[in-house]
Amino acid sequence: MSELAPAIELRGVTRRFLSSGGKSLTALRDFSMTVKRGEFVAVVGPTGCGKSTTLNLVTGLFKPSAGEVKVMGQPVFGIDPRIGFVFQTDALFPWRNVIDNVVAGPLFRGVSRAEAYKAGRDWLVRVGLKNFEKLHPHQLSGGMRKRVALAQTFINKPEILLMDEPFSALDVQTRAMMHEELLKLWEANRASVVFVTHDLEEAIALADKVYVLTAGPATVKSVYEINLPRPRHVADIRYDKDFVALSMRIWADLKDEVLKAQARATMAA
Amino acid sequence: MTEIMTLSANLSDAEIEQKAKSNESRYRLKVYFWRSVILVLFVGLWEIAGRREWIDPFFYAMPSAIVARLWDWTINGTSEGPLWYHLWVTMEEAILGFITGSIVGIVVGIALGRNQLAADIFALYIKLINSIPRVVLAPIFIMILGLGLASKVALAFVMVFFVVFSNAFQGVREADKAMIANARILGASNWQLTRSVIVPSAMSWIFASLHVSFGFAIIGAIVGEFVGARYGIGLLINIAKGSFDAAGMFAAILVVMFVALAAEYLMTWVENRLISWKPTTMSEAN
Numbered sequence: 001m002s003e004l005a006p007a008i009e010l011r012g013v014t015r016r017f018l019s020s021g022g023k024s025l026t027a028l029r030d031f032s033m034t035v036k037r038g039e040f041v042a043v044v045g046p047t048g049c050g051k052s053t054t055l056n057l058v059t060g061l062f063k064p065s066a067g068e069v070k071v072m073g074q075p076v077f078g079i080d081p082r083i084g085f086v087f088q089t090d091a092l093f094p095w096r097n098v099i100d101n102v103v104a105g106p107l108f109r110g111v112s113r114a115e116a117y118k119a120g121r122d123w124l125v126r127v128g129l130k131n132f133e134k135l136h137p138h139q140l141s142g143g144m145r146k147r148v149a150l151a152q153t154f155i156n157k158p159e160i161l162l163m164d165e166p167f168s169a170l171d172v173q174t175r176a177m178m179h180e181e182l183l184k185l186w187e188a189n190r191a192s193v194v195f196v197t198h199d200l201e202e203a204i205a206l207a208d209k210v211y212v213l214t215a216g217p218a219t220v221k222s223v224y225e226i227n228l229p230r231p232r233h234v235a236d237i238r239y240d241k242d243f244v245a246l247s248m249r250i251w252a253d254l255k256d257e258v259l260k261a262q263a264r265a266t267m268a269a
Numbered sequence: 270m271t272e273i274m275t276l277s278a279n280l281s282d283a284e285i286e287q288k289a290k291s292n293e294s295r296y297r298l299k300v301y302f303w304r305s306v307i308l309v310l311f312v313g314l315w316e317i318a319g320r321r322e323w324i325d326p327f328f329y330a331m332p333s334a335i336v337a338r339l340w341d342w343t344i345n346g347t348s349e350g351p352l353w354y355h356l357w358v359t360m361e362e363a364i365l366g367f368i369t370g371s372i373v374g375i376v377v378g379i380a381l382g383r384n385q386l387a388a389d390i391f392a393l394y395i396k397l398i399n400s401i402p403r404v405v406l407a408p409i410f411i412m413i414l415g416l417g418l419a420s421k422v423a424l425a426f427v428m429v430f431f432v433v434f435s436n437a438f439q440g441v442r443e444a445d446k447a448m449i450a451n452a453r454i455l456g457a458s459n460w461q462l463t464r465s466v467i468v469p470s471a472m473s474w475i476f477a478s479l480h481v482s483f484g485f486a487i488i489g490a491i492v493g494e495f496v497g498a499r500y501g502i503g504l505l506i507n508i509a510k511g512s513f514d515a516a517g518m519f520a521a522i523l524v525v526m527f528v529a530l531a532a533e534y535l536m537t538w539v540e541n542r543l544i545s546w547k548p549t550t551m552s553e554a555n
Contacts, residue, residue: 059454079453091451095469095546104465105455136546156455 005073007160007192008035008058013067015053026217027053031067033211033220035160040186040193042203044254045213046261051196052088053218055162058194059083071160081109084158084191086149086166092137098148099124099133105156123151127181143174147181154185161191165198179205179234187231200254204247205234212254215261224250330515338520347505356524358500362418362490366425367483374430375475378437382471383463388438395434403428403489407496416497425489429482436478440471476540483532487525 015028027050035041045051056062057069060076069076071083092101099120106116124130127147137145146167153161167175183206186193197203203210210224228242237243280288312332318324319331326334342352349355381388407424414420444467452466494503502521509517 059450061450061453081456083454085451085454087447087451089445089447091445091447093448093452093466093469095472095544097546104452104457108452108456108458108461108465138546152455 005070006034007037007039007072008033008194009068009070009073010034010054010057011068011070013057013064013069015050015057015062016065017062028057029217029219031219035192035194037192038190039209040195040207041209041211042195042197042207043211043213044197044200044203044250045218046215046254046258047198048265049213049216049257049261050218051198051213052164055085055164055194055196058160058162059085080160081156082159084153084156084161086146086153086161086163088165088168090137090145090149092145092148092152094137097134097136098129098140101137101148102151102155104152109156119155120151123155126185127151141174142170143178146170146178150182150185154189157189158191161186161193163193163195165196167202168197168199175202176235182206183232183234200251201238201247204228204243204250205232205237210250212250213257215257215264221257222253326515327513328515330519334516335519335523338516339523342520349500349504349508352505352524355501355505356528358418359487359490359494359502359525360528362421362493362501363425363483363486365418365422366489367429367486369422370426370429370486371433371479371482373426374433374478375437377430378434378475379441379463379468379471382438382441383467395431399431399435403431404492407493410493411497416499421490421493421498421501424493425486428485428489432482432485433475433478436474437471440474441467443474444470473544476536476544480533480536480540483536484529487529487532491525 010031010033013028013031014026015031016024016026019025031054033041033043033054043051043054053062057064058071058076060079071080093104096104099117102123103116103120106119107113111119121130121133124133127150129144129147129151132140132144137148140148149166167178170178179202193207195203195206200210204226207226210226212221212224213219214221224246226246228237228240228246238247315329316332319326319329319334346352347355381391403424406427407420410420410423414423448470449462449466452462457466490501491503491506494501495507498504502525505521506518509515509521
């Protein structure tokens with residue numbers, strides 16, 4: 001039964017929270033999403049609509065106010081060790097050098113030092129940072145820091161990978177490189193991925209399925225299957241005619257929500 | 270600005286670096302020069318004013334008299350025994366108070382920083398005690414703990430504790446939320462989170478407080494000695510005051526000044542060794 005269960009299942013989830021002023025706000029309303037094992041799902045929506053909340057519900061850092069969140073067929077209870085998370089902001093430990101950052105996970109989980117460092121070096125080779133293990137994060141570029149973050153996450157062999165706008169702070173060229181890098185790592189480990197972004201092209205280029213969310217409180221507006229062949233070359237795929245057609249269709253859908261969110265923001269201001 | 274830009278454009282990297290280096294050393298020389306000028310002027314004016322009796326040397330002393338007194342103390346010792354012994358007593362009190370105060374301050378600061386409920390409960394009492402000017406505790410400590418070491422250590426302890434505590438507490442609260450979430454998802458237990466994320470990220474806050482708090486520890490020790498002691502620099506100042514010995518008072522102050530300065534440099538050195546991961550700043554090349 002649980003063998004066949006989807007990796008992630010959110011059913012009718014509503015998430016309310018209290019703002020710092022004590023007002024009750026709704027981030028997600030009646031939200032449902034299913035991620036099959038090994039599937040790469042991207043979630044797009046207007047800025048501030050509650051996209052990241054979906055991820056925090058899966059990690060167990062947030063609890064749903066209503067509805068059900070299941071991971072591998074089991075209700076979420078605390079932080080699941082099978083989950084890996086890549087953050088939007090820099091979440092590396094600045095006082096640790098590159099290799100010590102990468103081995104943090106295994107050491108936290110009680111793997112022996114020798115084994116952890118062996119795996120850590122291995123991962124640094126895979127993300128192309130072999131000669132940088134002794135440097136500290138502030139000595140690296142934004143792209144290199146993201147590679148460290150990927151190695152730090154992948155070394156735990158996550159079965160579920162959650163990514164919260166991980167590349168949004170990078171410049172366009174570095175971001176394209178990171179897309180290639182991510183797909184390469186993912187092809188090897190085939191985790192189930194939820195990739196949250198506000199960049200539609202990024203979503204289509206990477207994912208098997210794209211969820212479009214409404215302006216907050218977010219709920220699913222539509223779901224698109226992306227049937228572009230794999231392995232994909234992210235740098236070239238955006239000129240593919242199927243890609244362009246898909247991206248125009250989905251954008252037409254997303255645009256309404258972006259305009260709605262914007263109108264609301266100007267009203268509030 | 271444009272002039273500098275056009276100039277730099279014609280120079281090679283090595284020349285720019287060379288120029289920056291010589292600029293820097295010239296600047297540093299300038300700083301040292303003016304520092305010494307101010308020192309010489311200040312000391313010289315004081316000496317002259319004293320000798321010409323513009324100010325009464327009986328109350329204000331003179332640099333030459335102060336140096337003479339220091340020399341006398343180092344060679345012959347004070348009326349209360351050797352200078353080094355007094356200095357040692359004061360330092361012992363200050364160091365013990367500093368070490369115990371900072372350890373307890375760090376531990377309590379981190380513990381309360383990690384526990385919202387405990388922090389809210391104790392906040393009131395910490396504020397209450399913190400609002401007491403620390404020096405008024407000196408007579409109480411001396412009454413309870415006697416004229417010896419313990420009362421001074423206790424006073425230095427309370428002086429240090431609150432500074433270190435509030436910085437450690439603040440440092441824990443300021444720890445980056447994404448970094449904490451990252452550590453937890455990577456698999457850190459509560460204790461691992463505290464040890465390998467919270468404490469290191471609070472470290473720069475804690476060090477900032479250690480810098481000032483050694484000075485506070487010396488204040489605690491000396492104030493304690495004023496109020497009642499058998500040995501110590503504070504006692505020397507007190508005795509000098511009693512006999513209207515201005516040179517003696519200034520001499521004792523000078524000794525404390527040098528010790529506090531040396532401690533400050535030592536602290537900076539230790540901090541630079543321990544927090545080596547901090548980014549260095551780049552300056553504009555011109």
